[in-house]
Amino acid sequence: GYAKLDTHRKIRSGFAEVIFCSGKADEHLRQIVGKLYEEEGEVFGTRASKEQYEMLKKTYPELEYDEISGIIKIEKKGKKQEGKIAVCTAGTADISVAEEAAQTAEYFGSRVERIYDVGVSGLHRLLARLDAIQSANCVIAIAGMEGALASVIGGLVDKPVIAVPTSVGYGANMHGLSALLTMINSCANGIAVVNIDNGYGAGYMATQINRLGVRHE
Amino acid sequence: GYAKLDTHRKIRSGFAEVIFCSGKADEHLRQIVGKLYEEEGEVFGTRASKEQYEMLKKTYPELEYDEISGIIKIEKKGKKQEGKIAVCTAGTADISVAEEAAQTAEYFGSRVERIYDVGVSGLHRLLARLDAIQSANCVIAIAGMEGALASVIGGLVDKPVIAVPTSVGYGANMHGLSALLTMINSCANGIAVVNIDNGYGAGYMATQINRLGVRHE
Amino acid sequence: GYAKLDTHRKIRSGFAEVIFCSGKADEHLRQIVGKLYEEEGEVFGTRASKEQYEMLKKTYPELEYDEISGIIKIEKKGKKQEGKIAVCTAGTADISVAEEAAQTAEYFGSRVERIYDVGVSGLHRLLARLDAIQSANCVIAIAGMEGALASVIGGLVDKPVIAVPTSVGYGANMHGLSALLTMINSCANGIAVVNIDNGYGAGYMATQINRLGVRHE
Amino acid sequence: GYAKLDTHRKIRSGFAEVIFCSGKADEHLRQIVGKLYEEEGEVFGTRASKEQYEMLKKTYPELEYDEISGIIKIEKKGKKQEGKIAVCTAGTADISVAEEAAQTAEYFGSRVERIYDVGVSGLHRLLARLDAIQSANCVIAIAGMEGALASVIGGLVDKPVIAVPTSVGYGANMHGLSALLTMINSCANGIAVVNIDNGYGAGYMATQINRLGVRHE
Amino acid sequence: GYAKLDTHRKIRSGFAEVIFCSGKADEHLRQIVGKLYEEEGEVFGTRASKEQYEMLKKTYPELEYDEISGIIKIEKKGKKQEGKIAVCTAGTADISVAEEAAQTAEYFGSRVERIYDVGVSGLHRLLARLDAIQSANCVIAIAGMEGALASVIGGLVDKPVIAVPTSVGYGANMHGLSALLTMINSCANGIAVVNIDNGYGAGYMATQINRLGVRHE
Amino acid sequence: GYAKLDTHRKIRSGFAEVIFCSGKADEHLRQIVGKLYEEEGEVFGTRASKEQYEMLKKTYPELEYDEISGIIKIEKKGKKQEGKIAVCTAGTADISVAEEAAQTAEYFGSRVERIYDVGVSGLHRLLARLDAIQSANCVIAIAGMEGALASVIGGLVDKPVIAVPTSVGYGANMHGLSALLTMINSCANGIAVVNIDNGYGAGYMATQINRLGVRHE
Amino acid sequence: GYAKLDTHRKIRSGFAEVIFCSGKADEHLRQIVGKLYEEEGEVFGTRASKEQYEMLKKTYPELEYDEISGIIKIEKKGKKQEGKIAVCTAGTADISVAEEAAQTAEYFGSRVERIYDVGVSGLHRLLARLDAIQSANCVIAIAGMEGALASVIGGLVDKPVIAVPTSVGYGANMHGLSALLTMINSCANGIAVVNIDNGYGAGYMATQINRLGVRHE
Amino acid sequence: GYAKLDTHRKIRSGFAEVIFCSGKADEHLRQIVGKLYEEEGEVFGTRASKEQYEMLKKTYPELEYDEISGIIKIEKKGKKQEGKIAVCTAGTADISVAEEAAQTAEYFGSRVERIYDVGVSGLHRLLARLDAIQSANCVIAIAGMEGALASVIGGLVDKPVIAVPTSVGYGANMHGLSALLTMINSCANGIAVVNIDNGYGAGYMATQINRLGVRHE
């Protein structure tokens, strides 16, 4: 087939390949799932539609699907989750992106604490959860609309913050570009930004950071 | 001359004309100052350069100049300042815009409280001044870079917030467009936005709002 | 559940929470409606689809739906509407946004006068309604395409104008960004701008302003 | 030399070539002026700096310079100006562009009426001059900031309107792009737009239109 | 009803109102068609869908529909078409916009010559029709993609050119913005631009210009 | 004075305040330097001009200045540098940003290895330094123009990569926005992005990550 | 009919006309296919939908369709393919564009080598195919997301590289604009760029270049 | 020093390194010139200022400088120039970019024919030079403002066209982005685009193409 599975990746990076399901043809997707499952004994895919899940389910009845995040997976039992990543969202509409981040991080062995709907328009909600946020090795701040959450969190923690702009909002949010610009221009220190709605990328990098923190805990 | 002074404006709007000095030729500027002074007995101009001030000073020795905001004025004595507008900035670099807003509002009869350098990267500074902010009839929130201050204030007060994006910052701030987008997309309620660095416009509209609040105090 | 209803909001801001229905899952939406109704004795939601309305109607037969604005509500009887907000539109296509603004303001206790289809391409229509506009505590100016209405109204009234750009138009209107830029750059005084199509935000802030005007009437 | 003077142009288009002086090397500019003068017995250049004028003046002492518009010219005596073009501006800062338009049209034989500083923030100024505007064969509407003037004039006349956005303004005016978008999206009929600050292009096309109107007057 | 039909328009501008059908509700559209038909004895609408046509056809069996341009009309018999407007397109995909322009101009009494598919990638096609183009009072140049047609025509005629960018193309054409920018920046003289796909606006203004040319023919 | 020094910051974040010198008035800058020096016994500022340095030097003769990065500092002797951050640049023009990053990280106690001028147009230069890059706890990838360096490094290491777009380049680089977009859209995993030219922000966050790696080494 | 088939094109350019099927009406498309087939004895179309193919198939049963690229064709037997063009993609999602490029080049007589899924996030995949790439007369580099592939290949070959940005990606990829900017700003030499997803244009120009290389092989 | 001279480049690519002088420090520039001169026996730099030239001249009295293009060079005598590249410009203001392209191509051994000031606003100038353009192996089309020249040439030749947008123009040309978009969206075949003002890149790639054509002439 055309696609070249990157089987050296795990050795090179310490992470198995993850399947980006969106837009893949059925036949193509089944082959990739099969090959990865065989080699790794587990498999993890993002942005899967319900149709893709049901198609794959016929061949792999053990496959699980999370409708909110669009994640499919077959996961080994008894994997350990170490360290701590705090995944925060501004609103409830950001939760699909947050779950992509959280479950990616968990799949790669991080312990995750979810702190959702704590946007800056009601600051007391965020302040009430500050301890949970400050005790993480890395914080993921997820927000659409004006994306101010990242700056506020950045000013409250001493650990790196990965900011994820989301496409939540309308009008001049320009499908997430507005939140992206907010986060890139943040006046707070220790913030770096990934692509709009890229929960996967945030979960991946947060795991890299979290691993540094847990290595000798 | 070409320029048509809008002498009916005060009757129509309750506000005397203010001179936008930037880019005006010397001869032109002197004429306008002269005519307004004659009609109103006072005069107020924004965005004046030091050169313009010194040129005008020769004809009007009573003229005052504020270097930070670029405001020139000759003001009647004993004018009353009523109600209350809170003018807040995220950083010290936003103060020139803030002073344009504050002095405009004061010229038009509003009482102003200045609350500067309370940006969201150090939230305790803002929370320490909350009483002062919450007791105003209208709040002006001024910030550059990512402009998150407006959202945070919007969530903490029950009065209208006028947000002023500033051109403070660099790179992807795109000369203030980033802060403007942040503020327009704010998830907090009761926020409306004026042009980048438009302290004058904010001070003017805040006065309109403040007047409603003081009318029968 | 994930969503944190902001039950302190009314005390903090004087406004009950309003539900942004667009994109919410059925189950989620029903819970929020239920909880708010219970606490407030009334409920108000924006951007509801007909499907959402019909789903909710089964549980709450007293729910009303306005197809033009997409507003759902159960409202207490006999609420007073005070002061005056003028809601103006440039064309008939802007009316859905105008109704979101007007009904939000009415729900929060403002008296609203509707002045629709008075765009600047036929100025006599606007001038014929000038008295109605000038007697309001606050004017909401709603326009798509080039959005010039806000500037013209701004020059004719002495009260604050909240400008709402709409996505009405085509081509270089860029889904409302063109009207937004027009309004932000307005040469008239006393204008501030909210997000594209954000009737809710304009109605909310206009109510804050109107309340200042009526407090001691 | 490199530059190819387009000597067939006058036959092809009915207009002699006009020199765009900005950025031309001194030697280059002197040659072009010389060659055109020789062939036409007159010469007309736009966007000339004072330095360029003084350099050329040495060779052509009959050369005239208009500092406001940056136009240089040696014009034949006794040329007739026919028909009528109305050149309108929103503010005084737009006058340099307006003079480029007006003097271009006059050079090519159009009669011009100047109607300056009649922007929409004070509508009475425009309405006071309506007769003068409505009696022209073509109207040039020049405005920066939000550029609403073109729409308002477009709704008041039955002749074509050429809209010229200017770079006047600051912040989100984006050096004139905002006014350009306003004018391109105008809800009024009979408006077409030229480049930002392109007074020359407007004066040229207005003359083409005016000539159609005067041909058999 | 909400919509204010602009019945003074014909007197003010010499043009009857034209209906922009897109997005209008059925009931609303039928009323406007009825009212205009009654007053004018004819009716003309742009951007009508087939569904709208069929709905209206039931009440007005004499209504005609042109599928390519989306124009609906009932037109008086024996109207005269005078002068000449040349309507040129770069490709066949631009024809829907061209027909909106041509039929608008014809409805308002202009004679139109159609010169389609003469884009600059095969220059001989354009040069073969040069006489037809040069004999018009006004030329409408319609092109998508890079929109170079307007510049080439502008260099070949001595009459005003109205340039219409279209949304034809893909990728970096940005839905027509690329062609719009090309045309606004044209190096040729005598070109002005209307909104993307705005055939109506071009046909309207071309008629205004053509009328000047025919007035005393 | 207006500026509020954030003296609780070190406790909250583990980092002393750093001075952003650009645009600060002399008097203001001297005060802040003085106050921080007093409290911390050392001081560190970015984006200082030579003039600012010379002004401060008079009061603080022990102040050092690095012309390439614009950093001023007075640093305590014998500070330890631990762990490892690799700072990579695509070209030599990116070195000023790289030094801002590297010296910030060193000031906060990180060991830095500089790997400059290893852009992707000559891949062998990068591959020759791979060991040095792969042994770091965190990599900073700095590039202007098309910014491809971040993606290539991201595919070669298993540690987090902080990408810094620079304004190096011309034309369609749009002052660094092009490189920013490249980096945000990277197909490689484990990359997050800071503002254009923001070496400071990258050095700060890299230190946070590096500290996690060294804590128990 | 309206469309003017450019029958002189083959003589002028050495290439027969290719049909851009997208958006063409059925009747129109059938006529063009018929006319070209008659004149050339073969026919080639891009961006055909399955529906268009099936419609045409009824009249031309010998027509072939490639679902991945959307290409329809009837090709003469025994055509020679000479020289060599290397067509490279970053990911599997770019293959539809790559096939449009490859099959266009093959139709016009070029020999093509396909090198797919060799994006920069796993550099070893690209390096493994270097010989194949370096032996081509021209390389086509196709990539979405951040588009870094073109720069890396540009640094490794001594032949011209045609870069094709694709719309593959999400969020800040802005439908391919991000990859386009990356490629236009490439720091490597010998790269030029065509429109987003324009496989056809790349295949055409690569053939022009390849023909120069094979002319006297 | 920091800069790594790419001494393997000539072997890898067949082209010696060229120095991009703009922004390089004097000391740095002198070293690079020295090292390249030593290794190659000749040296070639672009975007040099007069100051840089005079500084270098002291050490290398044989250095030549072309003020129009900003090129510095010491070139071996008797180098052969083969094949043919046509370098075309729309206006005289584009000549500085054209000379960067032409002299780069000549330095690398191509024969160049210059065809300047043949923009589309006066098509006869271009048509008069058609033979010269059609006989080249590769055409470089250079234009600012609306950049239509590339499309027109693309339709007239059967060889590859490299389009160079220039920053010439004002207003909505957005410093060359408008011309870039025009060229990328060209409706003509066989056109690819390099960065704004990138004469060097065009001359380099044209040479690669020309070499293919001359290899066996």
Ligand SMILES: Nc1ncnc2c1ncn2[C@@H]1O[C@H](COP(=O)(O)O)[C@@H](O)[C@H]1O
């Ligand atoms: N949601 C996601 N967003 C961005 N990248 C992803 C996502 N999920 C998986 N990936 C990456 O995409 C790669 C697969 O891309 P492809 O070769 O097109 O199948 C994986 O190796 C992951 O690195």
Ligand SMILES: Nc1ncnc2c1ncn2[C@@H]1O[C@H](COP(=O)(O)O)[C@@H](O)[C@H]1O
């Ligand atoms: N049409 C609207 N546009 C913008 N904000 C709205 C709108 N309707 C309601 N809201 C706000 O959105 C908040 C709810 O957002 P969420 O937490 O996502 O449910 C409410 O508290 C309102 O302040």
Ligand SMILES: Nc1ncnc2c1ncn2[C@@H]1O[C@H](COP(=O)(O)O)[C@@H](O)[C@H]1O
């Ligand atoms: N295709 C069109 N594009 C732009 N404006 C149009 C078009 N068709 C009609 N119009 C204008 O739109 C106005 C009607 O707008 P409305 O008041 O929203 O019905 C008419 O008076 C025309 O001037």
Ligand SMILES: Nc1ncnc2c1ncn2[C@@H]1O[C@H](COP(=O)(O)O)[C@@H](O)[C@H]1O
């Ligand atoms: N005018 C130019 N535009 C773009 N790239 C250039 C130009 N002149 C030289 N170059 C390239 O820039 C490289 C040198 O860049 P640097 O390493 O920053 O000195 C050379 O190897 C050339 O490939």
Ligand SMILES: [Mg+2]
């Ligand atoms: Mg909420």
Ligand SMILES: [Mg+2]
């Ligand atoms: Mg501060």
Ligand SMILES: [Mg+2]
């Ligand atoms: Mg209407």
Ligand SMILES: [Mg+2]
């Ligand atoms: Mg004025």
Ligand SMILES: [Mg+2]
């Ligand atoms: Mg065609």
Ligand SMILES: [Mg+2]
């Ligand atoms: Mg280098």
Ligand SMILES: [Mg+2]
């Ligand atoms: Mg892959």
Ligand SMILES: [Mg+2]
């Ligand atoms: Mg010329």
